[in-house]
Amino acid sequence: MNPTGSADFPDTELLPVEAREWLNRPRAARVATVWQDGGRDAYPADLKMAKRVVKVFPRQADAAAINREHGQLIARELVDRGIGQFLDLGCGYPLLGHISEPALRTEIDEIVHEANPLARIVHVDVDRGAVAHSRAIRTARAGAPGPAVLSGDILDTANLLDAVQDQGHLSLDHPVGVFVHDVLPWAANDERVQEAMACLRRWLPVGSVLSITHASPEVAGGWLTGAERVLRQADIPYRPRPRSLIAALFGDWTDLDGGPLRLVPTAQHHDEHSGRSAPSASSAAYAGVAVKPLSIDSGATR
Numbered sequence: 001m002n003p004t005g006s007a008d009f010p011d012t013e014l015l016p017v018e019a020r021e022w023l024n025r026p027r028a029a030r031v032a033t034v035w036q037d038g039g040r041d042a043y044p045a046d047l048k049m050a051k052r053v054v055k056v057f058p059r060q061a062d063a064a065a066i067n068r069e070h071g072q073l074i075a076r077e078l079v080d081r082g083i084g085q086f087l088d089l090g091c092g093y094p095l096l097g098h099i100s101e102p103a104l105r106t107e108i109d110e111i112v113h114e115a116n117p118l119a120r121i122v123h124v125d126v127d128r129g130a131v132a133h134s135r136a137i138r139t140a141r142a143g144a145p146g147p148a149v150l151s152g153d154i155l156d157t158a159n160l161l162d163a164v165q166d167q168g169h170l171s172l173d174h175p176v177g178v179f180v181h182d183v184l185p186w187a188a189n190d191e192r193v194q195e196a197m198a199c200l201r202r203w204l205p206v207g208s209v210l211s212i213t214h215a216s217p218e219v220a221g222g223w224l225t226g227a228e229r230v231l232r233q234a235d236i237p238y239r240p241r242p243r244s245l246i247a248a249l250f251g252d253w254t255d256l257d258g259g260p261l262r263l264v265p266t267a268q269h270h271d272e273h274s275g276r277s278a279p280s281a282s283s284a285a286y287a288g289v290a291v292k293p294l295s296i297d298s299g300a301t302r
Contacts, residue, residue, distance in 0.1 A: 026050075028186050028236050029127035033093045035064035049234055056226030063220075063284040064182075066267045066275050067213050068106070070287055071181050073270040074211050075108045079115040083177040083209060085170050086112060089154050090183030091123035093130050094137050108179060109138055109147040121147040122169045124160065154183060155192050157199040175207035175292075180249075182285065185215040188237035190245060197249040204292055209256060211289045212249055215240040219265050220284035246286050253290035263288040 026049035034042045034050035042050070054060050078086070086108065094107050109121045123138070125131050134149040148169045152160035164170055178200065187193050201210070217224050217240050224240045231238040247263050255261045265283035267275035275282065 026234050026236065027127060027129070028231075028238075029092045029125060029130045031236070032064065032182070033095070035061045036068060037095050049231075049236075052230050053227045056230055057220070057223045057284075059220070059223065059282050059284060060227065062275075062278070062282045063215075063266075066273070066278070066283050067182050067285065069273060069275065070213060070266050070270060071108060071179060071211075072106050072111055073272055074179070074289060075111045075177075076115065077270070078177040078209055078211075079112055079119065081209075083175055084116060084118070085120040085174060086122070086177045086179070087164065087170065088121065088123045088179045090180065090186075091125050091130065091134060091149070092127070093133050107138070120170060122164055123147055123149045124152045124154070124164075125149075126151070126153045154180075155187055155189075155196050157196040157203075161200070161203045172203075172205050174205065175209065176204055177209045177211070178204065179211050181211065181213045182215070184212070184249070185238055185240055185285075186236075188239040190239070190241070194245075194248060198251065201251050201253065201292065206292050206294055208292045209289060210250060210253060210292070211287075212246070213266050213285050213287045214246045214249070215285045216243055216246060218243050219286060220281050223281065224284060240284075243286060247288070250288060250290045254293050256289040256291050261288050261290050 024045050026045045030043060030046040031050050031053070034046055035054075039047045039050060050060075075086075088108055091108075109123070112119045112121055123134055125134070128151060131149055131151045138147045138149060148167070150160075150163060150167075150169075152163060154160065165172065170176055180197075184193050184197075187196075204210070215224060220240070228238045228240060243263060247261060250261050253261070262269070263286045265280040266285045266287040267273050267278050267283045268280070269287040269289070
């Protein structure tokens with residue numbers, strides 16, 4: 001994403017080698033932003049890759065919009081349920097409408113702080129550009145602590161969570177709402193992904209809420225196979241997973257509304273989602289929201 005918001009891009013031949021490589025290779029976080037805002041501020045390499053994916057999976061932009069609205073709805077619901085601190089893993093780039101267009105001011109931190117100005121929020125991403133851009137745009141509001149933005153790898157979970165705790169951004173004396181939305185498909189190793197979520201679940205205090213959306217071929221059929229192929233050709237890992245593996249990411253946590261986990265196509269998860277009547281393939285992903293309960297034996301759960 002062009003951090004200046006301008007359509008004028010630098011002459012890459014004048015840049016250092018490392019900078020040229022960073023601009024000329026598509027990056028997952030930047031490509032994902034193209035599907036949300038149409039690529040108006042995208043670097044050419046990211047715009048080209050995003051269009052290649054849409055060519056093989058025409059509903060990709062719809063899926064991104066569905067996922068974004070779902071995140072907004074879950075954020076509002078968790079605030080209403082009394083959650084006062086949040087961890088946004090794989091936050092990506094905030095849209096530039098965050099500054100210039102009120103209609104696009106729908107980032108999670110904005111939604112949360114509108115309802116609870118004292119809520120604490122930590123955004124995390126492994127993409128250095130997303131981190132820098134988020135820090136520049138997400139400014140503290142009057143009377144609020146403002147969101148923190150950290151650089152970290154969700155697969156290096158223990159060190160990431162140690163950094164969150166050591167810096168005092170969140171308190172483990174109270175429940176935490178965690179968003180892991182359209183993040184884990186961009187990590188191809190099944191074992192490492194399961195280990196990362198298990199580490200996260202152990203770290204979180206009782207009453208915490210884990211919200212995950214994850215692309216799945218069982219929802220989108222063969223469409224995602226083409227997207228996976230195109231992205232991997234550009235050395236961008238992408239791994240849509242079957243429903244059984246996605247359900248395992250929640251461990252033994254119970255559904256937010258009680259009972260067994262409800263894992264459904266993203267647009268069908270929340271009653272107020274505007275896309276509830278859309279075909280499941282438009283979601284291209286499953287969504288689930290679960291809460292960490294007390295265990296009978298030790299007062300904690302895995």
